[in-house]
Amino acid sequence: MEDMNEHIEEGGPIIPNYTAHDIMPIRDKIKEIIDECSKVVIGQRSLVELMVTCILSEGHILLEGVPGVAKTLTAKVLAKTINSGFSRIQFTPDLMPADIIGTSIFNMKESEFVFKKGPIFSNVILIDEINRAPAKTQSALFEVMEEKQISFDGVTYQMEHPFIVIATQNPIEHEGTYRLPEAQLDRFLMKINLGYLNANQEVEILKRFKNKIGKTDLSMITPKIDGQFIKESKRILEVLHVEDQILNYIVKIVQETREHGKIYLGASPRASLGILNASKVTAVIAGRDFITPEDIQFVAPHVLNHRLILTPDAEMEGMNSVDIINDILKVIEVPR
Structure with missing residues (x-):
């Protein structure tokens, strides 16, 4: 060091x-x-x-x-x-x-x-x-x-x-x-x-x-x-450098967990901070000094999956939190 x-x-x-x-x-x-x-x-x-x-x-x-x-x-x-x-x-x-x-x-x-x-x-x-x-x-x-x-x-x-x-x-x-x-x-x-x-x-x-x-x-x-x-x-x-559009992307993902019809309890602001901090390390592993949307997409399922409580209907349908998080990542617009 x-x-x-x-x-x-x-x-x-x-x-x-x-x-x-x-x-x-x-x-x-x-x-x-x-x-x-x-x-x-x-x-x-x-x-x-x-x-x-x-x-x-x-x-x-x-x-x-x-x-x-x-x-x-x-x-x-x-x-x-x-x-x-x-x-x-x-x-x-x-x-x-x-x-x-x-x-x-x-x-x-x-x-x-x-x-x-x-x-x-x-x-x-x-x-x-x-x-x-x-x-x-x-x-x-x-x-x-x-x-x-x-x-x-x-x-x-x-x-x-x-x-x-x-x-x-x-x-x-x-x-x-x-x-x-x-x-x-x-x-x-x-x-x-x-x-x-x-x-x-x-x-x-x-x-x-x-x-x-x-x-x-x-x-x-x-x-x-x-x-x-x-x-x-x-x-x-x-x-580490983080663009405002990356911060907005994190917030949109977390807010969608609070508004999703299959989720009873969404993620907290602590989850937003967790995604940000973990994404920084992921960027460093890739040899970059800046975060990309791909870093967020990689860590988000692991940071969010234990923080969500699904609705009874979603559980009866056999859904799990990781599936819903992946669906959210597909619909949220990715910053470029």
Whole structure:
């Protein structure tokens, strides 16, 4: 990131006269991360790219798929490419909020209660099977996911940078799952749906692991970025060039979700910001210092699909939110 530092004042904003050359270190590092994850995760290159997009946008990630499609493995591998703290929380039906954020412990020596921090106090937090826990437990994540802080017993504890939640869940129709509250879903930048691999990819998995039994060895994965890289990348992304017509295009897409006849609850302004921020990273991956409509069309389904509630009629017709989002993208006029 040495090229960036020429344009960054310590602790301050980027000097506006950055050039397209400044985005190249970010693009190269993203490629390194994707290649590093490919050592273990097969056939999920686009998934890793979307997850890296969320991380550089400092947004939280929700992965949904049936058991056995490498949701947890992908999250663990990606976390290893970041040189920062890592914590894993396995959500279960009997998990309590104190098991996540922490609790007060009586210190016999000092004769006073002290706050013992929970596993949420880390940088990259993997929450496995997040929809196995009831709403009471989910509520413990509301403040920390949005404001990156924990309030406990009248004291506010700030989270260290970076703070990113990567959560996995099984489809809601699976036994033993709870539907996540809408307010919590809205705090995830993207919900990425994982399907089954094709036959060639599955054969490749068998070939790679035919002589290995047991736990997957992740020792080969080495860190490629750290918190400082994410912070410096954010400063570059914040001043990436965005035309007014691109902003209007984002707003038209989001507003259409609020007016569509098949959607009961549309996307919030937070979704508009999410599309904008994710599109900036997508542009950088493509080697550009400006956003195009194609960037928006690529990220919009992942940013919007978990934020929409369909009408009962649409659900009875077998429609899903991704189908409706794609229909919206087809009818909204694309700026040129």
